[in-house]
Amino acid sequence: GAGVSQSPRYKVAKRGQDVALRCDPISGHVSLFWYQQALGQGPEFLTYFQNEAQLDKSGLPSDRFFAERPEGSVSTLKIQRTQQEDSAVYLCASSLVVLGTEAFFGQGTRLTVV
Amino acid sequence: AQTVTQSQPEMSVQEAETVTLSCTYDTSESDYYLFWYKQPPSRQMILVIRQEAYKQQNATENRFSVNFQKAAKSFSLKISDSQLGDAAMYFCAYRSAGVVNKFYFGSGTKLNVKP
Numbered sequence: 403g404a405g406v407s408q409s410p411r412y413k414v415a416k417r418g419q420d421v422a423l424r425c426d427p428i429s430g431h432v433s434l435f436w437y438q439q440a441l442g443q444g445p446e447f448l449t450y451f452q453n454e455a456q457l458d459k460s461g462l463p464s465d466r467f468f469a470e471r472p473e474g475s476v477s478t479l480k481i482q483r484t485q486q487e488d489s490a491v492y493l494c495a496s497s498l499v500v501l502g503t504e505a506f507f508g509q510g511t512r513l514t515v516v
Numbered sequence: 517a518q519t520v521t522q523s524q525p526e527m528s529v530q531e532a533e534t535v536t537l538s539c540t541y542d543t544s545e546s547d548y549y550l551f552w553y554k555q556p557p558s559r560q561m562i563l564v565i566r567q568e569a570y571k572q573q574n575a576t577e578n579r580f581s582v583n584f585q586k587a588a589k590s591f592s593l594k595i596s597d598s599q600l601g602d603a604a605m606y607f608c609a610y611r612s613a614g615v616v617n618k619f620y621f622g623s624g625t626k627l628n629v630k631p
Contacts, residue, residue: 435618444520444607444621445561458618491559495619504551505611505619507561 404428408494408508415484415515423479423511427496435505436469436479437493445493451477452499484515518543520610522622529598530630536583537593537625539608547613550584552593555605555624564606567591595627603629 407426415421427434432453437445438461447461453474462469466485471477481488491512495505519542529535541550552564567575567584575582579599583592595602608622 433617437619437621442624444522444623445619447618447620450618493559493561495561504563504566505561506563507553510559512559 406494406496406506406508408492408511410511411509413511413513415513417485417515418483419515420480420482421484421513423481423492423494423513425477425479425494425496425508427475427477427494428506429475430498431496431506432474432499433497433505434471434477435495435497436477437495438463439491439493439510441490448479448492481513484513486515489513489515518545518548518610518612518620520608520620520622522608522625524625525623526626526628528628528630529595531598531600533598534594534596535598535627537595537606537608537627539591539593539622541589541591541608541610541620543589543610545612545614549611549613550582550591551609551611551619552580552582552591553607553609553621554602555607557604561607565593598629600629600631603627 434451436448439445450458451471466482468480491510493510495507497505548569550567553561565577579596605624610620
């Protein structure tokens with residue numbers, strides 16, 4: 403497809419359940435970002451990949467959060483033992499590595515932990 | 517770390533009028549990029565306009581223009597001839613020019629457009 407694709411669009415998880423969120427970036431985009439957006443707030447950085455290398459994971463809130471991009475294209479954000487505070491929209495974005503280029507965002511996955 | 521501040525949680529404008537959204541940022545870097553993104557209820561973030569910090573000239577994109585004041589670390593967005601379709605959340609974003617050139621976002625401004 404032409405844009406960044408995220409799946410699922412909506413996910414309801416019971417507290418303690420593991421979830422996996424998928425991101426298909428734009429073909430050829432080296433950089434991939436994950437952001438967490440709480441209701442009414444701006445996106446907060448979680449982690450950044452350049453190809454398959456995870457260059458920055460400083461925004462991951464706990465060791466329950468894990469992200470991977472094994473072949474430098476599709477990425478998965480995994481959250482283990484979900485908690486209510488994990489409820490948010492998770493946005494994926496990709497961009498060219500050329501400095502200053504904009505990020506193209508997916509529509510996000512809305513995670514609700516009940 | 518860089519921070520981006522949007523001090524207007526919500527604003528309203530009459531259709532066809534002009535509105536300005538404010539954004540300030542804090543950084544010690546000399547080279548960086550600034551963006552305004554629009555997020556409608558569909559959640560899809562859409563680029564509105566981009567500004568390179570090394571350029572003194574303010575960016576313009578049709579009805580959208582910015583007032584970039586590097587010394588003051590200010591980056592406001594002006595929307596002229598506002599349209600109903602402009603109603604959305606607007607986020608100011610800072611992108612570092614470093615190796616890990618991640619984006620930092622403000623908390624957003626909700627823009628209402630009245631017919």
